[in-house]
Amino acid sequence: MQLGLSVSDSDVSSFTPLVVLELADDTKAEAITWLLNRIRDKQQNGGAELLVNQLLFPAQDDQKPNPNVFLVGSTLQRLLNGAEDVGLFKEFQDGTMRGFTYANRESFKDFNGEIFLSDAECQYIIKHELDTLRAKNEEHVPGYPKLKLYPGKSVVRRLQSKGVLIQYFPLHNKEDLKRLSFSWYKKFKLSFQPLDDIRHYFGEGLALYFGFLEYFTFALVPMALIGIPYYLFDWEDYDKYVLFAVFNLVWSTVFLEVWKRCSATLAYGWGTLSRKKAFEEPRAGFHGALGFNPVTGREEPVYPSSKRQLRIYLVSVPFVLLCLYLSFYVMMVYFDMEFWAINIYNENPDIATSILLFVPSIIYAVVIEIMNLLYRFAAEFLTDWENHRLESSFQNHLVLKVLVFNFVNCFASLFYIAFVMQDMVLLRQSLATLLITSQILNQVMEAFLPYWLQRRRNKKVHKRMRRLMGDKELPLLGQVQLETEMNTYLGTFDDYLEQFLLFGYVSLFSCVYPLAAVLVVLNNITEVYSDAFKMCHVFKRPFSEPATNIGVWQLAFETMSIIAVVTNCALIGLSPQMKAYFPESDTQLILIVVTIEHVLLAFKFILAFVIPDVPKHIQVNLAKLEFDSLEALKKRVSTHLEGVSGGLNATLSKHYSTKRIRLQ
């Protein structure tokens, strides 16, 4: 019985496994041989030039383990070249961030230090190299005549979309993980999250999410602090919320503007701010008839945009509208229940019936969560069926579908109570129940449940391993087997969505229920811990994703803050306090409120326009970079004129001596 690595490459000692590649256990041998050869092949032959070793699990009695698990690693030289390929930015000697180039490697800070490329960066580079491993002249995957290939098609994506490649994921680094989790959530003291460490381990995308979560929580603290005395002393005085609404209005505007600057500062420090976006490949699931890509001129599947439009407008849009209708219908049922509960309470007011008052809201909150969940699956299916060519376009359509529905589903009843029924007591009660119930449900669904499932699975694996090998230490083998069976983290979508809805509750209606901010702060503090825990111990390690900002969510939050301005103005207009000022005519009150609202909206846009998105000192650094490259470009002219008859070589070196000047 062979245990551990079957080493097929020469240098065993230097092999650090970074990425796990799992193929289906019935994969044909010739396909495996072909794939491994392509991965190992030299770059000039079109290979990825990475190291791959098969991981052989010991055979077990009860179930046969998958024999087709491979570990991928790389030499340092290859990783450095890859870092240049993916356009990694690193800190230069002078403290600015610059695009890494192999030729200038010595000029980068810490190049000769212990860790120049973090684990996450290495894994990202390997993922990029695997993803861009392209078919040459193969017509199909060896052994699978139906798995057609054409020159330039990404091999890994084809294998993945057809189920031959089950998954590939980065391995955890146990030591780093221990250190990270200790500084992140194991010590209970008041401190910021170790965002740089998180970024080192999980990449920029996730670190930005946690940065946003932290920022949002801190930004809510003043509102929570104002909310508590409001709640304690003015609880029954519904008239006093005008001041609080004004505060909300200013807060929601400033909040997002400041975040943009924070986000730019973080992204600059991580080197993603000036990084260019890579040319986007088609999604793994994209399909179509072979045609010519107008951009690359290559033969590849093409799907007519008109067909996609038809699918969107004839199926997706009606479906979304139907769901919205359903959501309204459920809302109406909820109001019926509400009236029924109130009637019972009015007939016989005691403790039991006063508890009953909250039951409809709780049921409604649970139903909302379930509908959101079901809709999410449907939206993903539909968006996939729309067959978008690019992942970004897929994501945009998915986010739009989900946001519209979630917004209506969560807030429609509150808007109805506030502006149609104009019942502020019911609004307050409804908001509180919705908020608390959905928070509890969320924490259970997203942290405790997966944790519990994962623990059960862990125990089973541990038991199996122990039975097989006694007390022999086989850390790598056990680790791979454990992590292979962990759930996959599906990205920050759900986490941002939750924060988006919380932001909505707080910015739209917190003036009538000042405790909302307090609840959200409490929720977010536990959220940090549970999210941190779930990233470190419940899910597979995700590939790091270079992110410059929170992307489409910035837009979503900004839209919400505009809606918040309108809503808060309307709530102010409805307040008895304001009505007291204009006892004789509603018209005047409405006109004044509308005017104020327009001024505020104008002010908001001017503010967004005037506040620079990138802080001054980072602007200076970016300008410095640009200036340097322009200077270098100017110098080349004199270089060129000196050796004017140097032919091709001189012409070449003339063009981009940006690098040469630094080398000299």
Add this chain to the structure above:
Amino acid sequence: MQLGLSVSDSDVSSFTPLVVLELADDTKAEAITWLLNRIRDKQQNGGAELLVNQLLFPAQDDQKPNPNVFLVGSTLQRLLNGAEDVGLFKEFQDGTMRGFTYANRESFKDFNGEIFLSDAECQYIIKHELDTLRAKNEEHVPGYPKLKLYPGKSVVRRLQSKGVLIQYFPLHNKEDLKRLSFSWYKKFKLSFQPLDDIRHYFGEGLALYFGFLEYFTFALVPMALIGIPYYLFDWEDYDKYVLFAVFNLVWSTVFLEVWKRCSATLAYGWGTLSRKKAFEEPRAGFHGALGFNPVTGREEPVYPSSKRQLRIYLVSVPFVLLCLYLSFYVMMVYFDMEFWAINIYNENPDIATSILLFVPSIIYAVVIEIMNLLYRFAAEFLTDWENHRLESSFQNHLVLKVLVFNFVNCFASLFYIAFVMQDMVLLRQSLATLLITSQILNQVMEAFLPYWLQRRRNKKVHKRMRRLMGDKELPLLGQVQLETEMNTYLGTFDDYLEQFLLFGYVSLFSCVYPLAAVLVVLNNITEVYSDAFKMCHVFKRPFSEPATNIGVWQLAFETMSIIAVVTNCALIGLSPQMKAYFPESDTQLILIVVTIEHVLLAFKFILAFVIPDVPKHIQVNLAKLEFDSLEALKKRVSTHLEGVSGGLNATLSKHYSTKRIRLQ
């Protein structure tokens, strides 16, 4: 007596004068010698490597001509190198637009054709080379100990700001000008303007203005066509304007979205769309204590931003507010006059007094124009005094100041009449008078007056020349003397401002005066001719300016269109027609109008977000460019690996074989 050129360079035959450089006539000889040497010096010595010849005018009896007039030209080789420096985009063999490089010159379309670089491009390149001629180790301009220099300071800007260099401007090309003016405005037939020819002769900035003017005029035609029957049949039926307001509302939104696409198409065809902005130099007038520039690290004048802020907030802002107050005061005086005129008419209604009714409006329109003019000078003075470092920042502050005042000055009375007095008859009359008067004034001020002055001057020069030389033909000498004395065209600012105000009249209030669109169309047709004429014959030829879009004006027009939505909704709400639907309560009407307005604004933003700013086929072309450079980057990896021990040279060629691949 020596006439014509004093040729100091060897190749007389190939010298085509492109730019005229006029120094003060008392400039010290050593300064002239130094400047000419710096301009003629080789590039590796820090010179501009251009050709310069002195132009000697014959001495005259009555007045001594300026002896310090120089003609600047260049060799083709130098121009091609300069084209690469300024980052010119040209059409490639495959029809896409690519950054010109000297090494690849043969691969560009028409490179061996008759004209590869247009006159305007050559002049722009020469301007760029002159502007970036930098001081080396000179401490001051020779002969002028007070004209301090420091390494890196632009020589031309220093000379210009101290009045030694009076002006430099590009020469007209008589033949091209004749051809252009013939196809542009000399044939009276219905056709589009020759935008490509305009761009060739005057550059992208001006061509975009004329493109916008044409587009705006055509876009107004449907509105004018609807307006005429409205005017003829519903003139006295004030109720019917709801439909027209709805049309305006949609029109003003679609108008700007479509223009963005047109502008992108034009800019792509002219090669400015993907061109990168050059690193911006400080303005000629910028001054401050010597310090270190944080970006370049060089010693140069630095002016603390806090001081500038103080000047802006303590002087400029109060001044603008004062002017606005003054404008309101004048408006109130106008209303007094108006009432006085109406009273006289009511007492004694005959023809004389009915004409008198229009007098206050006409006076007010004239006063508005005068105030706008005076304010413009004050705003320029103030913005200059604020001492902005960059021209773009100067322009933004100037545009903001001028726009705010012009908007209030021109529209405040109309808003007051519409929404405070709610007098639609007066609004209509006021709008008509304002519009017609300001159009007439504008045409006189901007075309006829300068033309008349220029003709007088031309005649004088011609007479002088004839007296001196009899009938001898000295085309160049005469041309230079004529053009030196022409007025300088100060940029498209005033032209855009006029269109902006016209757009305001049309989009805000044309529903109550349907003839407004007709008047603006008529105005713009004459505007095309008068602007074309003034560019060709009244002003000095301006340097071409590469422009990607209409810049800050796009934002200004968009802001106006948002205001138009709000205004039109309010006008609809005020209409008797709408009031008839809600006879019992104003409240309901207002709420409905406000709701519709919000929906329309939301729709407008969604529309702006959904319609891509760049048409599909241009996006594909841009993506193609990007893809090509990425592909080349990938190929270099294999190139690099083949010659891994090639040292520096291989590393260099590795980096950017974009060009090499095309060469092979």
